[in-house]
Amino acid sequence: MLITPLFSQLDSKQWICVLDPALALSYYGVHIAQQLGEIMELWIARELWHILNNTKFYLQQPELLIPKSTLNDKAPEQDRATLESVIWSLQEWKRLQSENDLLGLNLFWLGDSLRESLLPKGTTIKLLPRWEYLARLLDRCINQSQGTNDTLMASFRDTIALSASLGSAFILSYQKPTDFSHNRPPDICKALENLGISCELVSAQDRIVALESEYLRQLMIYTGLAKLLWEGLHLCVIHLVTPAVPAFETMSKGSGSDNCADDPEDSGNFPELKGDLWINAKAFWYKL
Template sequence: MTTLPPLKVAVNGPRLSCVIDVALALSPGGFLFTLRLAEEANVFLGRELWYALDSQDIESVDPAIRTEFRLWKLARVDAHLNGFRVFWVGDSRQESLLPEDIDKQFLQRYEKLAQILDEDAIENNGETWSLTDCDRSNLDTLALGGALMPYRPIIFTCNAPCSTLLEYIGRRMKLSQASEQSWHFARNQFHPLFFRNGISELLWHGLRLNVIHLIAPFAMVMPAIEPNKSYYWPESVDWEEENPVNGWEAAAAYWYSLDAFVQ
């Protein structure tokens, strides 16, 4: 009689893919939130965070974010992010840190999606118009979320006046506040993760979060860039001109607040 091999059941699903916007990263508690979330999720940071750290010294930073600014500076210099699943896009592939299993078209999607947002902003505001630091950070966060569409990204931002991400997204696509039923679904999803990783006490301590779910189906079918072309935005990119695809076509977003966690 043939012995059957033991039955093995995999209970671990794919990791969450989460994007942290700059306003949240620099908000009180944002640094710890990022690292604790990265214990169980792939957490992505936009390169605008590094630009902000490189362009200012601690003395010139708003006192409200000085602690987080210093924490990120120290973590970056002393490699304290090693061992956490914290990833980012740099100015080149060599300066980027990405998961080993991410698809090869990820950086190309990111650069093209950012380029489209930038070109749309110039078209709507005139060629003499330039992005503010907030706009560039929001553009970076949204492009990162769009590039992660194959991985069902969740974007986290802070529920505070310093964050303009929701306003930015609302100017570029349909943005709706999720229903109460959606909030209950989200609570069931985040509740065990937040308690397990010590995020709950950050919420009790005053951290306020908004969650954004992005839908951008055309971002998943944009043509690939020719291998010999550079794709590091803001350099121009020679994309296939036949049957062009706008990755933001038919895009929409839904958001809700996690304030109920502390009620």
């Protein structure tokens, strides 16, 4: 089926996708990043970028990148397979970084400062303090989280905050085979619940889900990723609803210079960054 007339009128570059760290660190992560970057604006979260910049350390301790509950529930041979998947993915990301200009991949991130970030052309630098503020609010809940190790929880936190910061972005995730067979949500949905944000499954019969998922599947075909779905990749899409977060396009320009964005603790120039912006936040996910 060809892309419908409605969506053919839209610029696919306007689609903004944040990669779930668990998907990025799976067997499929690098291939998905390379292919989807051709047709949409693709983001990875700060903590994931830190992981990819420290592959030597994590190649020695790959278990730090696997949910503890996953290891506890599996037999030793399954544990080894999971660890091997993470190791292989880290090696592929390392190869990708050494062989490619990431800007050419249309892959973006927020680093520890603007100088360490890679942003799409025309992106306001006020995105950095916006993201920092939302991530700090989520930090309050992390110590209460159970069943997720600190590295992964930080990656999930950063991903969730980044998606909310970008406004129209969705999170591309996946279900591990055992989660799919038992109808369990992706790990990042479990992290959302641990952070006090409910994550509700939306039926494939929902009209909006049917419309969006049909278009995304067509993009998978267009980019040559459809074969991964046949191979057993169970992709999921997650949308955040954050009514208290001001629309990205309408954030005030602030009273100081743009350099204030280098100081995430200084939200005084941005009156929108006050109070609990996660109040009444919800998430919805569906199987692609």
